[in-house]
Amino acid sequence: MSNNNLTQKYITLYQNHKERLLDNSSQIVNEYRDKAFDAFKKSGIPTVKSEAYKYTNIEEPFSRDYQSVLESEKFSGNIEELFKCNVEELDTYTMFTVNGKFIGDNNPGALPEGVIVGGFAEMAEMHPAIVEKYYGKSALIEKDGVIALNTMLATDGLFIYVPSGIKPEKPLQVVNILTAENDILVNRRDLIVVEGGADLRLLFCDHTISTNRFLVNAVTEGFVADSGTLDFYNLQNQHNGTVQIGGYYFQQDKKSLLNANYFSLNSGIARNNVFVDMNGLHGENHISGLTLVDKNQHVDNFLSISHNVPECESNELFKSVLDDAGSGAFTGRIYVAPDAQKTNAYQSNNNLLLTDTALMNARPQLEIYADDVKCSHGATVGQLDEEALFYLRARGIGKDEATILLMYAFAYEVIEKIRVPALKEQIRTLVEKRFRGELDKCDSCIVCADINKVMNDLSGV
Amino acid sequence: MLKIRDLHAAIDGKEILRGIDLDIKAGEVHAVMGPNGSGKSTLAAVLAGNEAFEVTSGTVEFDGYDLLGMSPEERAREGLFLSFQYPVEIPGVSMTNFLRTALNEQKKYRKEKPLSASNFLKLMRDKKNLVEIDSDLTNRSVNEGFSGGEKKKNEIFQMAMLDPRLSILDETDSGLDIDALRVVANGVNKLRRDDNATIVITHYQRLLNHIVPDKVHVLYKGKIVKSAGKELAHELEINGYDWIKKELDEQ
Ligand SMILES: Nc1ncnc2c1ncn2[C@@H]1O[C@H](COP(=O)(O)OP(=O)(O)O)[C@@H](O)[C@H]1O
Ligand SMILES: [Mg+2]
Numbered sequence: 001m002s003n004n005n006l007t008q009k010y011i012t013l014y015q016n017h018k019e020r021l022l023d024n025s026s027q028i029v030n031e032y033r034d035k036a037f038d039a040f041k042k043s044g045i046p047t048v049k050s051e052a053y054k055y056t057n058i059e060e061p062f063s064r065d066y067q068s069v070l071e072s073e074k075f076s077g078n079i080e081e082l083f084k085c086n087v088e089e090l091d092t093y094t095m096f097t098v099n100g101k102f103i104g105d106n107n108p109g110a111l112p113e114g115v116i117v118g119g120f121a122e123m124a125e126m127h128p129a130i131v132e133k134y135y136g137k138s139a140l141i142e143k144d145g146v147i148a149l150n151t152m153l154a155t156d157g158l159f160i161y162v163p164s165g166i167k168p169e170k171p172l173q174v175v176n177i178l179t180a181e182n183d184i185l186v187n188r189r190d191l192i193v194v195e196g197g198a199d200l201r202l203l204f205c206d207h208t209i210s211t212n213r214f215l216v217n218a219v220t221e222g223f224v225a226d227s228g229t230l231d232f233y234n235l236q237n238q239h240n241g242t243v244q245i246g247g248y249y250f251q252q253d254k255k256s257l258l259n260a261n262y263f264s265l266n267s268g269i270a271r272n273n274v275f276v277d278m279n280g281l282h283g284e285n286h287i288s289g290l291t292l293v294d295k296n297q298h299v300d301n302f303l304s305i306s307h308n309v310p311e312c313e314s315n316e317l318f319k320s321v322l323d324d325a326g327s328g329a330f331t332g333r334i335y336v337a338p339d340a341q342k343t344n345a346y347q348s349n350n351n352l353l354l355t356d357t358a359l360m361n362a363r364p365q366l367e368i369y370a371d372d373v374k375c376s377h378g379a380t381v382g383q384l385d386e387e388a389l390f391y392l393r394a395r396g397i398g399k400d401e402a403t404i405l406l407m408y409a410f411a412y413e414v415i416e417k418i419r420v421p422a423l424k425e426q427i428r429t430l431v432e433k434r435f436r437g438e439l440d441k442c443d444s445c446i447v448c449a450d451i452n453k454v455m456n457d458l459s460g461v
Numbered sequence: 462m463l464k465i466r467d468l469h470a471a472i473d474g475k476e477i478l479r480g481i482d483l484d485i486k487a488g489e490v491h492a493v494m495g496p497n498g499s500g501k502s503t504l505a506a507v508l509a510g511n512e513a514f515e516v517t518s519g520t521v522e523f524d525g526y527d528l529l530g531m532s533p534e535e536r537a538r539e540g541l542f543l544s545f546q547y548p549v550e551i552p553g554v555s556m557t558n559f560l561r562t563a564l565n566e567q568k569k570y571r572k573e574k575p576l577s578a579s580n581f582l583k584l585m586r587d588k589k590n591l592v593e594i595d596s597d598l599t600n601r602s603v604n605e606g607f608s609g610g611e612k613k614k615n616e617i618f619q620m621a622m623l624d625p626r627l628s629i630l631d632e633t634d635s636g637l638d639i640d641a642l643r644v645v646a647n648g649v650n651k652l653r654r655d656d657n658a659t660i661v662i663t664h665y666q667r668l669l670n671h672i673v674p675d676k677v678h679v680l681y682k683g684k685i686v687k688s689a690g691k692e693l694a695h696e697l698e699i700n701g702y703d704w705i706k707k708e709l710d711e712q
Contacts, residue, residue, distance in 0.1 A: 390533060396566050409552060
């Protein structure tokens, strides 16, 4: 089903740059590179003819020409001029990537002992035992051509390791900045390990600064060990020339808790692949998403939750508000293994269409092979409640304001899931600004603490 | 204050109001009565600007202005208030946010300053006492999970907050027990002034023992078929609507 010319294009890209890629990576990562190359030759870039990518054409963005980041030097511009803002900061440990490369020049603040954070390339060399144990174990190269492609081409990204029992007091924030003079392809690769009983709150903020086109094919692998907790937040606010395939592949051990929240506020085309394997008794997760699209934006949330063992609980809540000719898709796969008895799996997907030209595709996919299972799923696609709108207007609230109140009312349930109070407040504000059409670059850095400081640090690079 | 002339309105091509004439002066209370399905709620909805109904002919003047040319929010800002027969539940919109937005949009329209947070809360407290509304209701989403009686009290609470010049109370008495009825009626009476007016829509005379009308109108099949003083309500209570129907059929 793959497109041979397109596959060949990326095979050639790999072959042309292989030497440099190998030079810049650890041995284990390079071993995966070769395997990924073989896997990619078989799978290629997924097409709309495949079930998984039926609603999002990623061939088209992949077929464009990019000055790959493999060819470009490390970021050396002065972003300060482009990204200036002085709004209040969120109290976090803050780190940055630019075009997928970790920028280690700023001091994120004193982290608890044993916590390792840094660039993936560098940390993989320094901590081979961790990489050996986890790398490529969750994002399997045979699963999806884009995983294979990322594994074949990626060199850098985030590396986060929280040892047993450690609970960093502040959330960790990663600002993923895209900025370049030409159109570029970015292959970011992240590894997050939360060991037994540890507790990590992690926020990814994805932003664009320059106006050129970006294609991002990012893969994040996350592991939550016995009784560990990972609170993950992804805030995406990118310009409409951005196409991002964000793959998030989680493994959960017994009694672990995973909360993953996706706020897709702006992007041209966004595809979130969220895969969770529940591998230990009494694991629990809450995966939620709020998607806001307008103009010709498109967001496709593709979720797959695997209950591989008994007595786990999964909860999914995804909501979208679609305006203009915006479109979206939601796929919610729930797999319950034959002996995964006493599974609780709940899924809900609600969509609000503001215009006749907005479009939503929703599909639950349940594969349940155990019999003692509680499972529910529901998908709704609706319009603004005319009666509620009239009620608000009859009290003197203008039509636009009333519409915003109702959109916000629709969205708030997802915002309520945020467990970091200061972040909840800021996302509330961002979502409201987004509804008012006031969300610009400056607002987006409300949650991006320390940005000015980092820009100063960076300008010397 | 309000002047309705030969008002016709339809929904889905079906004519519901078939030539209404009504005059209401400042300081007056008018009762509109009539059997179920006669068009009372339709009249209220048309006056409030519900676009589901189509006005096919006629005019309505509110303080000399063309009411039918205004949007629902403009009518509210000009001082018209509708207490809904079926108040709408709006999960996710808090009562506080809703009322503050409504009040401040009305103030903005009148070129007044918005209320400060503390003054707003004080106003809420005062008006809550007026209708004896449970304090935690205002911490919830608009009407969400409210009982029938609580919804009606909440309508009068909003009326007290917004201080309208013309209030239309659509079956505010239905579903209320006798205590709640008294509370609601007291609230309405306390809000009565020489410069405002009220239309009380009901099909029982019960509420009119508490809110005494200056005039009573009977609406039947989309027309006002009888208008008289408050004694008409009594007559209807004793004899029902049949004698009016009969009188009309004989004509
Ligand atoms: N939304 C609507 N769609 C269709 N018919 C309606 C609608 N609302 C009211 N009607 C009809 O209009 C007539 C008058 O209804 P209504 O104004 O609610 O009467 P009342 O309030 O006097 O009981 C009834 O025949 C009713 O069925
Ligand atoms: Mg009615």
